[in-house]
Amino acid sequence: MSKRRAVALFVLLALVWGTAFVAIKAGLRTLPPVLFAAVRYDVAALVMLCYAAASSDYWLPRTRADRLTLLVEGTLIIALYNAFLFVGQQDLTSGVGAILVGVSPLLSTGFARVFLPSERLTAVGVVGLVVGFLGVALVARPSPAALLGGAAIPSGLVVLAAAAVALGSVLVQRLDGDISSEGMVAWSTALGAALLHAISLGLPGESLSAVEVTVTGLLAVVYLAVFASALGYVIYFDLLARVGAIEINLVTYAVPVVASISGWLVLDERLGGLDIAGFCCIFAGFILLKRRAVRAELGPLLARFGFR
Structure with a gap:
């Protein structure tokens, strides 16, 4: 894949996933949140x-690893993610929701330390986690008054x-698992x-009678299903296979910009x-957590433009 095509797909993915937060907000005005998410994935x-x-x-799926992979993706990455996100997004702006979702790469580092023994967290990595969670605190602002009044609950749900x-x-x-990325996304969805x-x-409040x-x-459901989900995941896995996890993870930080605008x-x-x-x-x-990988992935590209 040429760099030009990779950049174009990266921008397209950021646009599709960023505007998805606006589509969610628009659909939540007339649809119960979890039912809205369910129909989207139908x-x-x-x-x-x-x-x-x-x-x-x-x-x-052919193997036990395939089936377990689909179970994990369907339960955590699709069902619980969207249930928490859609309920929490009711009381947050599109940009704030996208910013809070951006904490997921930081959290994955912590989980990797527990479930992947080969992963190690350095002192600088610990600082990166602390700085990242400081960012969450600045966005969520969980003051005692907010906690007692329930104002911090929507932000907490999106962090979940x-x-x-x-x-x-x-x-x-x-x-x-060995199942193809297309099959994995389809069955987990x-x-x-x-x-x-x-x-x-x-x-x-989630009955069909609550649906307006x-x-x-309808446009929100179609946009989220066809563009944000189907097209978005196809682009995501294409980029993941060709440019690597670090570069594709950077889309997480382009999405809030698009969502806010x-x-x-x-x-x-x-x-x-x-x-x-x-x-x-x-x-x-x-950046602090993934500094070595970011340098290794993006170094040659920056050097091409004169940055050392």
């Missing part, structure tokens, strides 16, 4: 299963969503949709100074 699963069957020879993704990513790396429906049934069918809601343009949302400072801290924490 549509996405149908699209992805058709795509996987047409594009991959190994799209059906990021933790679910981080833990799921580490466990998937440990399981190391289908399982995640089923689990989201089960969660929705157990929550108050609007053009905005699109939220301002479409929904008239604003980011405060502490939100921006928190984002900078989270990004700085990531």
Whole structure:
């Protein structure tokens, strides 16, 4: 893959995933949160299963590792992530939600230390974690008054969503299933949709009678299912295979920028100074944690443009 094509796909992925937060906010105005997420993945699963069957020879799970991988992805990365995110996003702006989700690479480092014995956390890495969580505190601002009044709950739910993704990513790396990325995404999406429906049934206010069918809601579901989920994951795994985990993880920090700008343009949302400072801290924490890998991955590219 040429650098130009990789950059174009990176930008496209940031645009699709960043604007997804605006689509979530728009859909939440008329749809119950968890049911909204479930329907999104119903549509996405149908699209992805058709795509996987047409594009991959190994799209059906064959081994125990494959099945465990799909179970982890469907439960943690799809179901729990989206349940926490959609409920928490009801009371947050698009940009703040995207910033808090950006803590997932930091959390994955902590989980990797527990579940992947080969991973080691240096003193600088510890500083990176502390700086990153300082950023979360700046965005969430969990003061005693906010905690007692419940104002910090939405931010806490989104951080839990990021933790679910981080833990799921580490466990998937440990399981190391052989199923193709297309099949993995398709089946985990289908399982995640089923689990989201089960969660929705157990929550108050999540009945079909609470659904208000609007053009905005339908467009939000279609956009999230086809573009943010199906197209987004295809681009993500294509880039992951070709440019590596460090460069693709940087999209996590481009997404809040896109989400903030699109939220301002479409929904008239604003980011405060502490939100921006928190984002900078989270990004700085990531760089400190992954400094060697970032230098190894991006060094040749920076050298090409005269940076040493």
